[in-house]
Amino acid sequence: MPIWKRNLIVCWFGMFMSSVGLSQIAPVLPLYINHLGVHNTASIAQISGFAFGATFIISAIFSPIWGSAADKYGRKPMLLRASLGMGIVIGCMGFAHNVYELIGLRLLQGVITGYGSACTALIATQTDKENAGYALGTLSTASTAGSLIGPMIGGYLEESTGLQNVFFITGALLICSFIATALFVKESFTRQHKKVDPIKEIWGQVPEKSLTITLFVTFFVLSLAVYTMEPIITVYISQLTKNSSHVALLAGITFAVSGLASIIAAPRLGKLSDKFGTQKVILAALIVAGIMFIPQAFVKNPWQLMALRFILGLASAGLMPSINTLLKKITPDFLTGRVFGITMSAGYLGVFAGSTLGGQIAAYFGIRSVFIITGALLLINAVWVYFKVYKKMSMREKPSY
Structure with a gap:
């Protein structure tokens, strides 16, 4: 093996x-x-x-x-x-x-x-x-x-x-x-003997600063989008069903279907990114995820919500691994740990911001507005990714004659 x-x-x-x-x-x-x-x-x-x-x-x-x-x-x-x-x-x-x-x-x-x-x-x-x-x-x-x-x-x-x-x-x-x-992990690692300030080293030697920042922000937005739902799904389910005795079960299933879809789709979308380009998967996944959030605000029953969240899970599965894959491609190996560390920081901040903002938006504007605002945020991010990531990477992949 x-x-x-x-x-x-x-x-x-x-x-x-x-x-x-x-x-x-x-x-x-x-x-x-x-x-x-x-x-x-x-x-x-x-x-x-x-x-x-x-x-x-x-x-x-x-x-x-x-x-x-x-x-x-x-x-x-x-x-x-x-x-x-x-x-x-x-x-x-x-x-x-x-x-x-x-x-x-x-x-x-x-x-x-x-x-x-x-x-x-x-x-x-x-x-x-x-x-x-x-x-x-x-x-x-x-x-x-x-x-x-x-x-x-x-x-x-x-x-x-x-x-x-x-x-x-x-x-x-x-x-x-x-x-x-x-016992089992093997790593071939050669230490880089450099006494350079970490921040200056990252931004001095990462060749694609603008692209890297765009991917950090996208990782933050995705984490925020996922966790804006955490405080409100159970309450939303209770509004969609009159049988309150099953609210907890239905909320659990609603959370689970999105994760199940991600488990199914992530390796397959990873292969697609290897074959067709990570920037294409990132852009397509952002667009589909943004679109799938908006109709969740207008569902009439929990089963419609589950179906939409399953599709959302299929789309979002392609984002995080594709972002990491693209970061690997544009980052020198001796800076990979630092760059992925900052990426995880963006994700942690997104988790905190999403779980906080989701409840606040629901309190001031209503639960349904959370889905619309989150979807709009993802679509805005998709536009930014199109100009900063998709077009730039696609131009590089064009054969020169």
């Missing part, structure tokens, strides 16, 4: 375990905060929101730092650091005596993060160009699959084993990722 395939399998397993572990904590955080002595409903919502969002803000700050370290010392050491560190920190959350210790550990989790960006950088640099799109597309399904399964596992573990055991089991899953990475 080629080394890049073995690395892909191990990184997929690691990202899947990491995603399962991190996503299964989200639904039990409010319950755990109540367990730690906070019983006022408003206070629980406030603290859980801060504990959830603060991790992403800290992660956005530290991702470029760990990306720089990956370029200096290798991507495998960063995988080992992140998986072991997060395993220990999340396991320690089960021993928290109060919410202050819990929030402190959540902040520390944000500092230690970086497994996903290190995986992406490793696969991007250790995979040949002919298979990069397929490999990165396949890798992207790991986090999606883990995010789908994680909340269900978290809920089951909370009911069957208790709140604290959710954190212990999550930590154990990440330790499993650490062991698998240590």
Whole structure:
């Protein structure tokens, strides 16, 4: 088996375990905060929101730092650091005596993060160009699959084993990722001995500054678009159905169909980007995703919403891996970790902004307006990508006579 395939399998397993572990904590955080002595409903919502969002803000700050370290010392050491560190920190959350210790550990989790960006950088640099799109597309399904399964596992573990055991089991899953990475990941890495300021090094030696910035912004917008739906889907489902006893189930299915579509489509769209060009997949996926958001504002029942979100999942599956593939093509290998670290920062900021803005837009303008505004934002981004990415890359691919 080629080394890049073995690395892909191990990184997929690691990202899947990491995603399962991190996503299964989200639904039990409010319950755990109540367990730690906070019983006022408003206070629980406030603290859980801060504990959830603060991790992403800290992660956005530290991702470029760990990306720089990956370029200096290798991507495998960063995988080992992140998986072991997060395993220990999340396991320690089960021993928290109060919410202050819990929030402190959540902040520390944000500092230690970086497994996903290190995986992406490793696969991007250790995979040949002919298979990069397929490999990165396949890798992207790991986090999606883990995010789908994680909340269900978290809920089951909370009911069957208790709140604290959710954190212990999550930590154990990440330790499993650490062991698998240590044993099976192989990296051919040559350290670059350069004492240059990281920021100046990036912008001084990245040959495509404008193109890179456009891709960062696109990654941010996509993450924002996905997470604007997080606070409102359940409420929207309750408005679309009169049978309130099934709202939670229908909301869960609505979330799941989009992720399922992404799992199905991501490797295939990765192959298409290898064959026809990443810029074409990015532009087409942005347009389809933007269009698919708008009719969600006018559905009459949850099943129509699910169908549209399935199509949305098919389109959005092509965006993140294609962005990463294009970044790999235009970035020197010794800067890949830094660049992917900044990309992950853009994604973390998009998650925080989306989950915050979605609820605010719904409160001021109504739930249906969230879909329209989000769709319009994606279409505006598509226009920008057409001029800054599609036309530029297409001109380069034209044969010269």
